[in-house]
Amino acid sequence: MKLHPQFPYALYLVISHEACKGKDMIQVAQQAIRGGVDIIQLREKKASEKLFLQRAQQLRELTEKHNVPLIINDNPKVASQVNAAGIHVGNRDSRPALLRKKPYFKERIIGYSIEYLSQLDNEQTATSDYLGISPVFRTDTKKDTVTEWGLEGISKIRQLTTKPLVGIGNLHQQNAGSVIRAGADCIAVVSAICGAEDPEKAAYELKNAILR
Numbered sequence: 640m641k642l643h644p645q646f647p648y649a650l651y652l653v654i655s656h657e658a659c660k661g662k663d664m665i666q667v668a669q670q671a672i673r674g675g676v677d678i679i680q681l682r683e684k685k686a687s688e689k690l691f692l693q694r695a696q697q698l699r700e701l702t703e704k705h706n707v708p709l710i711i712n713d714n715p716k717v718a719s720q721v722n723a724a725g726i727h728v729g730n731r732d733s734r735p736a737l738l739r740k741k742p743y744f745k746e747r748i749i750g751y752s753i754e755y756l757s758q759l760d761n762e763q764t765a766t767s768d769y770l771g772i773s774p775v776f777r778t779d780t781k782k783d784t785v786t787e788w789g790l791e792g793i794s795k796i797r798q799l800t801t802k803p804l805v806g807i808g809n810l811h812q813q814n815a816g817s818v819i820r821a822g823a824d825c826i827a828v829v830s831a832i833c834g835a836e837d838p839e840k841a842a843y844e845l846k847n848a849i850l851r
């Protein structure tokens with residue numbers, strides 16, 4: 640597979656304390672980096688702002704050491720407080736076009752979730768650096784979703800935009816290759832790595848399935 644020049648990452652870990660199910664989140668992230676994860680998003684939907692910030696700071700130390708970009712989900716304040724590489728937002732969050740006007744986000748990565756085809760024509764998509772195809776397949780990790788895009792949805796979106804496409808939602812070693820072949824540039828996972836017995840091995844095998 641060929642990496643997208645504007646988003647040269649193939650395997651994207653979306654992590655939270657909760658998804659690690661009792662394991663230490665920083666250790667899971669460290670193992671995942673060893674296994675080949677290229678970029679990490681911290682997605683804390685239930686933590687207080689204080690805990691979110693603490694976890695973001697810990698993850699930032701680790702990712703900085705390994706030169707892995709850290710993306711913060713939803714929260715621009717936490718992103719700038721930890722000097723993150725960027726932010727991921729959806730339709731119920733801060734708008735990419737408004738974020739882009741803030742000095743902090745001028746040169747940072749902004750990811751935007753695609754839930755409706757009509758979003759491809761909006762200003763938010765135009766100002767974003769990558770699009771999350773959300774979800775590719777229905778998943779228990781995020782239940783408030785709209786469109787289950789499937790492989791056909793990815794192919795369709797691929798024909799309509801040259802933006803980097805990140806597939807997310809119930810992706811694992813067995814379907815990662817087909818998601819890339821359908822037109823995605825990158826695979827994002829929560830459970831396939833955070834919930835794995837051996838996160839390093841899970842990341843390594845996923846990476847191989849993507850690059851094969």
Ligand SMILES: Cc1ncc(COP(=O)(O)OP(=O)(O)O)c(N)n1
Binds near residue numbers: 682732781
């Ligand atoms: C890479 C990636 N793609 C999509 C999402 C979903 O974002 P959003 O629609 O804002 O939903 P929440 O994650 O906030 O529940 C994502 N986080 N990452």
Ligand SMILES: Cc1ncsc1CCOP(=O)(O)O
Binds near residue numbers: 653809
């Ligand atoms: C954050 C997010 N956005 C769309 S699906 C999803 C969760 C993906 O989790 P999993 O990889 O466990 O299916």
Ligand SMILES: [Mg+2]
Binds near residue numbers: 712727728731
């Ligand atoms: Mg969001």
